[in-house]
Amino acid sequence: MLPSQEKILSLPQLLSTVKEWQVQNHKIVFTNGCFDIVHVGHVDYLERARLLGDKLVVGVNTDQSVSRLKGPSRPLQDEMSRIRVMASFWFIDAVVLFDQETPLELITAVEPDILVKGDDYAIENIVGHDVVLAKGGVVKTIPLVKGYSTSQVVAKILRDQQC
Structure with missing residues (x-):
């Protein structure tokens, strides 16, 4: 098994791993x-999210979850491809799939110290903010790089295809 594949965890595996990290006083x-x-x-x-703590856990929507959120033409890449790419980054420590439309159940189970989203969200609109704050955690937003979004990439590909 390749090292990146070892970062792809089921929920029970993730919870066990997070528990170990917490015992070691790592900020999740x-x-x-x-x-x-x-x-x-x-x-x-x-x-930037990883720099806020010691371990970065990334929840990735399943294919069915993406389709429900973004429409029947999405995702463009299957969940195993998407999760493997995420696991390949050195700054990501664990990756887990979730099938719900929001990660609330996952956040509740993981109980991270720090919950992060892009600055296109107000903190009070970030799913799970109340769970994390109630446990004494922190919710932060990170500035997004202007001009980059998946929707923009898809639109450019479609425009270029028509030329």
Whole structure:
């Protein structure tokens, strides 16, 4: 098994791993997303998220979850491809799939010290903020790299295809 594949965990495996990290007093950072087409905006965001703590856990929406959120033409890449790409980054310590439309159940189970989303969210609109704050954790937003989004990449590909 390749090292990146060892970071892809089931929920029970993740919870066991997180428990070990907590015993070692590691600060656990959590974020989530679809990560359908990974671009520099994702890389910047995820690397900055990792700098906020000792371990970065990333929840990745399953294919069915992405389709429910983004429509029947998405995702463009299957969940195993998306989760493997996430696991390949040195600054991500664990990756887990979730099938719900929001990561609330996952956040409740993981109990991260720090919950992170992009600054396109107000803290009070971040799913799970209340759970994390109630446990004494912190919720932060990270500035997004302007001009980069999966929707923009898809739109450019479609425009270029028509030329």
